[in-house]
Structures are given as C-alpha cells and as structure tokens.
Amino acid sequence: MKYLDEFGDAELAKRLLDDIAESTTQNWALMEVCGGQTHTIIRNGIDQLLPDQIELIHGPGCPVCVTPLETIDRALAIAARPDVIFCSFGDMIRVPGSSDDLFRIKSRGGDIRIVYSPLDAVKIAQENPDKQVVFFGVGFETTAPANAMTVKLAKQQGIDNFSLLVSHVLVPPAIRAIMDSPGSRVQGFLAAGHVCTVMGLSEYEPLVEQYQVPIVATGFEPLDVLEGIRRVVLQLEQGRAELDNAYPRAVQPQGNPVAQAVVGEVFETCDRQWRGIGMIPQSGWRLNADYADYDAEKRFEVLGITTVESPLCRSGEVLQGLIKPNECSAFGKECTPRSPLGAPMVSSEGACAAYYQFRRLEVSA
C-alpha cells in the first residue's frame, strides 16, 4: 500500500478501505462526476487500493474539457482582435481549438492574460478604458456565482468595456444524460462537493427517485473520496438508493441561497453542447436578457466558425467513461500536455492529464 501515507491520516484511510472491502460482495461501477476527484483518485491510487469488484468510471466533470469547440474557436477569434484584452483562467490557455490555441495567439502578439478571479478582469477593464476586456467564463455551478457577481458589479459600476464569454455547464442534467444513455453502466454517483456547496442537494432528489441510483455529495481530498465511495457501496450492497452527504463540513442541504439568487438574477438555463458528448438539454447557463449588453458573444460578431476535432482524439469516449485515457492510441504519443490533441490532456481536471501525470510510466511498462 505505497500510497497510504499520502492520505493525511493513514490509519483512517486503512479503516475506510477495510470497511469497503468487507462490505463488497459483488461488482459495482461508480462514477465520480468531478474531474478534481478523478485527479485525487489517480494521484493517490484509490482505484488500485479498492477491491477489484469496484470500478470507478471517470465522469465528464471537467469544465475545460466540455466547453464546446465552437465556443473555444469563438474565444480564439475574439482574443486575436487588436482592440481586445482577453482574460482567462490558466487551464484554458492550451486547450486546442480547431486550428489554434490561446497560447499561440499570445505568442503572435495577442493580449491574453491569465487571471485568478474574474474580478481581476474587471480591474483590468478599469485600467484600460480604451480596450475591450473579455473574460472567458467557463465552469460548473461552483464557478458561476463568481462570474455572475462579476458581471453584476460591472453593470452596477457602468464598466462598459467589460464583457463575459460565458459557457457554464450543470451537473444534474449531465447525470440524467449519463443515466439515459443506453450504454451506461453507472450504478452510483459521487456528486461534486463544491457544486453542492453552491446549489445544495435538492436537485439530486428526483434523480435518485427516478433512476433508483445512490448519489453522495463528496469532497475532493483522498479521505473524502474514500468516504463517498464507502457510502455509495454500502447503499448498493444493502439495495438502497438514497441521497447522502459525505461532505457536511462544506455542504448545507440548502446550498448557498445568496449565491443561487445572484446566479438566478444574471443567468438563464439553456441547452448546451458538451464537447465530445453532444447536446444535453437544459444543461447550461448563459447571460439573460438583462445582461445581454455584457455578453461577448453578442458584442463581437464572429462569423464562419467551422469546427474541426482531431481525428485521433477519443475525448468524447473518455468523458463519458466509455474508455480509460490510456486506451486511446494517441495517449502519451501524439498527445501529451505540451502538445495536446484534446482538452482532457490539458486541464488540471482532465482525465487524460491525470493519467499522464501519475500513470504514464506504469502504462508503458
């Protein structure tokens, strides 16, 4: 058990693992929706420490990975404009578009800035009144309150040279899409903890009911992930399907009502294309009519986007949990973090990046 001492509390980790092993009597397939949890699992070898009967299927919860290619290409076209300062979180910088990425646009002279928070982009807008400042607002429900508040403040303060290129995605519709897909083998879900910190738990109740599938809100640390797995496995073994919270220190059942209110004020639900997966109905948030003036998609007309994916990349199958990254023939060969063919190889939440970082040597051995 070479990884156990990296769990923080090796004793507790061992107890949780023993408990899981004792309870397990048959094969179970669990999905961790969130890419942050995928990284914890691969980094700490949790999948290898579990009984062989338990399979962890990596889910689509990597916002960078599922941002539609059309939106990436649009971002690249806007970022290349001489009148624009384009601000983004760091992990979007190398995400491949159809024929370019932000990093290369930067090296050709584009003004692209990595920011820690969308509020930093508003500051940049105030400091550069002669420029258009665009923030690339992607992410799940966890990130949406930050982007919503930012655009709300920009409007309040009349900062007209700021806009948001927004492509938010939502977890519950993704779970529904996974359960509805004919090939799905998933029998229980670890729900992403901080998404629940914002949204609470109630959205998962109907999913548990309809699909009779256990859903357990779970944190991101190794012990949290083990506890989430333990609770799902116990339910499965006992024939129960319930909504449970294994991350109560950060998740209240009602979520964060203040954040929900601001998100509701600024965004509206829309159908959304997920890169590699396809359209999932009502699975995204976009700016509503009150904030249309701050929508970069409307402010900058980008015509003639023709999206082209790498023919080698199997990211769609990876994101749906149909294959593991190392089953893609380009993995670690044509596709590496420095020259990625698909988004899951770039993002700090992408499954291909996790396998490359922590499993590459084992794989090629």
Place this chain on the structure above:
Amino acid sequence: MCLGVPGKIEKTWDAEGTRMATVDFGGVRKEVCLAYVPDVQVGDYTIVHVGFALTKLDEASALETLELFKSVGLLDEELGIKVDPL
C-alpha cells in the same frame, strides 16, 4: 477549477457596497469577495473559489486541507500562482 481552497479572513472592508477581505491561504494572501458569505467575521475560515468565498469552514478541517493541498502542490495551482508560462 472546482477545487476551492480554505483560508482565514484577516481583514475586511467595503468596496463600493461589496464586502471584501484579505484572506490568508497558509502564507499566500489574496483579495476575496465576501458577498456570498454575509455571516463570516475576521478570524473565520472560509472556502474560496476564484476569488469568492462560498462557505464557512471550521478551523481544524481548514488547516488539515491546507496542509494536504500544500503537500501535493494543489495550493499554488488553485491560487493561480503556478500557471502556464505566458
């Protein structure tokens, strides 16, 4: 991107009607918006994601998490310190 890092609120102030704070993440300080956590006070711990505090957290769990994130290099990543060289 969904990670969120716990930090300690050191100082708060009002920026044109929005409550802001300086938050200490194990030695790294950042400016954080408190609009979503109206109840927190100086000295409290909170989970911060991309410059916004999302929820209060007890001190013991906050310190444990910080320690763990530091040891596996996640702290810099989430705080936007170790970013791709531009």
